[in-house]
Amino acid sequence: MATYQLIVNGESREVEAVPNTPLLWVLRDNLSLTGTKYGCGVAQCGACTVHLDGAPVRSCSTPVSAVGNKKVTTIEGVSSGESLHPVQQAWMDENVPQCGYCQTGQIMAAIALIEKNPTPSDSDIETAMSGNICRCGTYERIRKAIKRASNAAAK
Amino acid sequence: MKTDIYESKIFKVSRRDFLKSTSMSMTGLLLGINLSCSDTSKKLVGNPDYIFSPNLFISLNGNGDVTLIAHRSEMGTGIRTSLPLVMADEMEADWSRVKVVQAVGDEKYGDQNTDGSYSVRMFFTPLRKAGATVRLLLEQAAANEWGVDVADCKANNHEVFHSSGKSLGFGYLAEKAAALPMPAEGSVKLKEPKDFKYITKQSSIVDLRDIVTGRAKFGLDNNHLPNTKIAVIKRNPEPGAGLKSFTSDNAVKVPGVLKVFTLDAPGFPTNFNKPLGGVVVVADNTWAALEGRKALDVTWSKGINADYNSLAYNGGMLNHAKAKGKVRRESGQIDKGLTSAKKIIEADYIVPLLSHTPMETPCALAHVHDNVCEVWAPVQDPQGVRKSLAEALGMDQKAVTVNITLLGGAFGRKSKPDFVVEAALISRTMGTPIKILWTREDDIQHDFYHFPAAQHLKVGIDENNKVTSWLHRSVFPPIGGTSDANSKEASGAELSMGMIDLPYAIENVCCETHESPAKIRIGWLRSVANIHHAFAVGCTLDEVAKARGVDPIQNVLDLLGNDRTIDFNSLTSEFWNYNEKLEDYPWSTARFRNVIETAKEKSNWGKNLPKGSGQGFAAHRSFLTYVACVVEVKVDANNKIRIPKVDYVVDCGVPVNPERIKAQFEGGAAFAASLALKSEITVKNGAVEQSNFHNYQVGRMSDSPYETAVHIIESNEKPTGVGEPPVPPFIPALCNAIYAATGKRIRQLPVRLT
Numbered sequence: 090m091a092t093y094q095l096i097v098n099g100e101s102r103e104v105e106a107v108p109n110t111p112l113l114w115v116l117r118d119n120l121s122l123t124g125t126k127y128g129c130g131v132a133q134c135g136a137c138t139v140h141l142d143g144a145p146v147r148s149c150s151t152p153v154s155a156v157g158n159k160k161v162t163t164i165e166g167v168s169s170g171e172s173l174h175p176v177q178q179a180w181m182d183e184n185v186p187q188c189g190y191c192q193t194g195q196i197m198a199a200i201a202l203i204e205k206n207p208t209p210s211d212s213d214i215e216t217a218m219s220g221n222i223c224r225c226g227t228y229e230r231i232r233k234a235i236k237r238a239s240n241a242a243a244k
Numbered sequence: 245m246k247t248d249i250y251e252s253k254i255f256k257v258s259r260r261d262f263l264k265s266t267s268m269s270m271t272g273l274l275l276g277i278n279l280s281c282s283d284t285s286k287k288l289v290g291n292p293d294y295i296f297s298p299n300l301f302i303s304l305n306g307n308g309d310v311t312l313i314a315h316r317s318e319m320g321t322g323i324r325t326s327l328p329l330v331m332a333d334e335m336e337a338d339w340s341r342v343k344v345v346q347a348v349g350d351e352k353y354g355d356q357n358t359d360g361s362y363s364v365r366m367f368f369t370p371l372r373k374a375g376a377t378v379r380l381l382l383e384q385a386a387a388n389e390w391g392v393d394v395a396d397c398k399a400n401n402h403e404v405f406h407s408s409g410k411s412l413g414f415g416y417l418a419e420k421a422a423a424l425p426m427p428a429e430g431s432v433k434l435k436e437p438k439d440f441k442y443i444t445k446q447s448s449i450v451d452l453r454d455i456v457t458g459r460a461k462f463g464l465d466n467n468h469l470p471n472t473k474i475a476v477i478k479r480n481p482e483p484g485a486g487l488k489s490f491t492s493d494n495a496v497k498v499p500g501v502l503k504v505f506t507l508d509a510p511g512f513p514t515n516f517n518k519p520l521g522g523v524v525v526v527a528d529n530t531w532a533a534l535e536g537r538k539a540l541d542v543t544w545s546k547g548i549n550a551d552y553n554s555l556a557y558n559g560g561m562l563n564h565a566k567a568k569g570k571v572r573r574e575s576g577q578i579d580k581g582l583t584s585a586k587k588i589i590e591a592d593y594i595v596p597l598l599s600h601t602p603m604e605t606p607c608a609l610a611h612v613h614d615n616v617c618e619v620w621a622p623v624q625d626p627q628g629v630r631k632s633l634a635e636a637l638g639m640d641q642k643a644v645t646v647n648i649t650l651l652g653g654a655f656g657r658k659s660k661p662d663f664v665v666e667a668a669l670i671s672r673t674m675g676t677p678i679k680i681l682w683t684r685e686d687d688i689q690h691d692f693y694h695f696p697a698a699q700h701l702k703v704g705i706d707e708n709n710k711v712t713s714w715l716h717r718s719v720f721p722p723i724g725g726t727s728d729a730n731s732k733e734a735s736g737a738e739l740s741m742g743m744i745d746l747p748y749a750i751e752n753v754c755c756e757t758h759e760s761p762a763k764i765r766i767g768w769l770r771s772v773a774n775i776h777h778a779f780a781v782g783c784t785l786d787e788v789a790k791a792r793g794v795d796p797i798q799n800v801l802d803l804l805g806n807d808r809t810i811d812f813n814s815l816t817s818e819f820w821n822y823n824e825k826l827e828d829y830p831w832s833t834a835r836f837r838n839v840i841e842t843a844k845e846k847s848n849w850g851k852n853l854p855k856g857s858g859q860g861f862a863a864h865r866s867f868l869t870y871v872a873c874v875v876e877v878k879v880d881a882n883n884k885i886r887i888p889k890v891d892y893v894v895d896c897g898v899p900v901n902p903e904r905i906k907a908q909f910e911g912g913a914a915f916a917a918s919l920a921l922k923s924e925i926t927v928k929n930g931a932v933e934q935s936n937f938h939n940y941q942v943g944r945m946s947d948s949p950y951e952t953a954v955h956i957i958e959s960n961e962k963p964t965g966v967g968e969p970p971v972p973p974f975i976p977a978l979c980n981a982i983y984a985a986t987g988k989r990i991r992q993l994p995v996r997l998t
């Protein structure tokens with residue numbers, strides 16, 4: 090066991106974990122941040138997507154020891170209280186979710202995309218989102234929601 | 245499959261009993277009601293602590309807060325929203341004043357087994373009546389209060405209005421309504437469809453905000469029990485087979501690992517509700533459990549399926565399909581028809597084993613303590629889970645509470661209780677709450693798979709270019725084989741999903757099967773046997789069109805014949821109408837024709853497309869819903885298949901929640917595209933060869949339709965389900981489009997163009 094000081098959603102959090110523990114399980118088990126999901130454990134599905142210093146990473150394949158002082162942002166940290174992140178709002182406006190399980194990972198991937206590329210083309214969207222699986226098949230609405238958020242940002 | 249899947253459990257509580265319990269029971273439920281929001285002006289509120297619970301599903305407190313019970317499981321269809329909306333509409337409740345509470349698994353709610361696309365079909369009318377009864381009681385209470393005739397009182401948006409204009413709030417009326425006798429059943433009037441406020445109108449799901457903010461609770465998201473431990477199980481790669489020996493020396497050295505022990509294997513057939521057994525690792529946290537499992541050293545026993553190789557097995561099924569089999573439906577004289585035919589179309593179709601792979605793997609939280617068992621789990625059949633838990637633990641069902649979380653997808657996988665039983669057995673051993681995690685590897689290697697299937701079709705066309713003979717042989721291991729070794733041949737219900745329910749007016753029809761014992765756990769996957777039957781029938785029809793030299797849609801309309809309802813019971817004693825009588829839900833070729841003709845028009849069928857692109861068509865009735873589908877594909881130089889456009893036309897009777905119907909069809913198209921283009925499970929020496937999404941591939945954004953247009957037929961027919969019906973016609977429409985684009989016939993899934 091080792092002790093790590095993580096910066097999660099703007100707060101400093103101390104956790105005890107063995108060094109190769111994936112950040113996913115530290116978030117879920119140690120910090121009870123259950124918005125980040127397990128889907129495959131091998132960087133194939135994107136359900137576990139969080140941001141490290143704003144860049145999307147697969148938390149299932151990111152050892153806690155590799156996080157260092159990079160800022161961790163999870164779905165719980167992208168908005169607070171009543172106000173939603175514009176991407177979350179776009180997700181609501183397009184009624185994207187079906188079962189909802191993959192959606193936090195999708196939203197985290199989409200936020201990272203829009204922050205880097207505020208007006209993504211179809212193929213930019215497809216590339217950025219290709220690592221995120223949705224078994225309910227909400228892909229069309231995900232694309233629409235990203236475009237809606239991008240238009241809102243452009244205004 | 246026959247007894248415990250489709251045929252008996254659906255009607256555990258008959259509709260009559262259900263109505264009684266919804267409209268007559270005064271006991272109701274005591275619910276935790278949030279008293280935050282209250283009406284203050286005019287007489288809107290009454291005693292805030294008073295709860296009026298006229299039936300199991302609806303309660304109203306003195307503040308005017310309404311609580312509606314969702315008793316079906318939410319796995320992404322929107323049912324947790326749609327059925328409460330139905331009650332709210334009939335009750336004239338203001339949707340913003342409604343809180344939806346998920347029921348626990350309990351027979352008192354009637355059927356809770358959320359599969360077979362029948363939630364809306366079964367509960368639309370009973371829940372309308374439940375809502376309308378409450379509306380009538382509130383109107384009567386207001387009439388009494390004013391000393392006027394109830395005929396002059398009308399509920400509207402959470403208040404009852406008198407014709408003079410005065411009004412009283414639902415909250416104020418709650419206690420007074422509770423004092424009234426239940427109205428006679430005949431006096432409860434349902435709304436006219438034109439007066440619907442929520443039914444057939446757009447609305448968002450109740451969990452939307454929680455989902456996008458990460459607050460929604462799925463199977464592993466409940467952390468409220470102190471001292472919860474995490475368990476994973478190493479299972480024999482040959483499902484059902486046992487354990488020879490193991491050493492846990494290294495596993496217990498992993499920091500955080502608490503205990504390693506075994507669960508007995510069930511043998512094969514495994515049964516639906518029995519866990520597979522194996523070596524259990526319990527740890528303080530998930531990673532320790534996984535690392536501990538990795539460090540186990542296990543030697544497995546061989547079971548009776550140790551020589552099962554799917555490639556050889558499927559080849560064997562195909563050989564059978566080519567030979568005369570057991571007749572399941574027959575009219576005319578097939579041999580004569582085929583020998584006298586001028587043209588013969590003959591084709592074989594193969595569909596592999598397929599896995600459900602919901603994004604959320606099977607999982608559960610269980611706590612067995614003080615002679616009770618409590619679970620929180622994403623399950624489709626909470627009453628079945630309760631029963632299985634009681635059996636496994638030797639407890640009375642009353643001691644077992646099944647709380648249903650949101651399901652992170654299910655597609656049929658979570659209608660089995662095996663993973664919840666595992667959690668409970670482990671909790672009993674450990675004496676602590678247990679969360680069980682199935683990794684994706686566990687999920688893909690130990691699923692209840694969609695049957696592998698081989699089919700042979702032979703169609704005869706006479707000298708007048710008329711289709712006169714249709715021979716269809718279908719060979720696949722029945723679902724029943726998972727629990728009963730004597731069940732070796734497809735059941736009538738399984739064949740009524742796209743084979744013996746063939747609606748075409750053809751003189752000589754023969755449907756045959758062969759035995760094919762299950763070698764692995766088989767279960768129902770979204771749309772079940774319709775998947776492989778619709779594929780074979782839909783693609784064969786396209787070949788027939790080509791042979792006849794007519795347009796594929798015209799070909800199907802020609803074969804359909806005159807508008808009529810088909811009495812399938814007179815064609816075969818094995819016909820199954822999804823548990824409904826044909827009188828109640830007739831097989832209407834007129835409705836089928838209508839969706840087909842509408843699809844032709846809406847899809848701009850026959851439009852000019854560049855080389856490498858094509859349109860394909862198929863239509864299919866399943867789960868009593870009529871669907872036609874046109875798929876457009878574009879195949880590039882690297883044989884990458886793109887799906888720019890899909891047009892669906894659906895007749896599902898009254899479209900209760902059109903927004904979610906559209907979502908189910910968009911998602912159904914993506915799900916079907918995934919099955920057709922990407923997925924295949926293979927088995928070698930009894931063990932599944934795939935393990936995660938790198939080798940059991942599923943559709944991603946670029947594999948899925950770019951745009952799915954869903955055209956819903958306006959209808960006042962009884963509503964029918966939409967969860968499964970999008971899947972069956974999509975796959976043949978896609979394959980027919982690939983043929984139109986490339987000239988290549990697809991007779992085996994997944995599609996391989998090279």
Ligand code: FES
Nearest residue numbers: 128129130135149
């Ligand atoms: S759980 Fe991390 S990518 Fe699937």
Ligand code: FES
Nearest residue numbers: 188189223224225
């Ligand atoms: S919404 Fe269910 S997996 Fe994406």
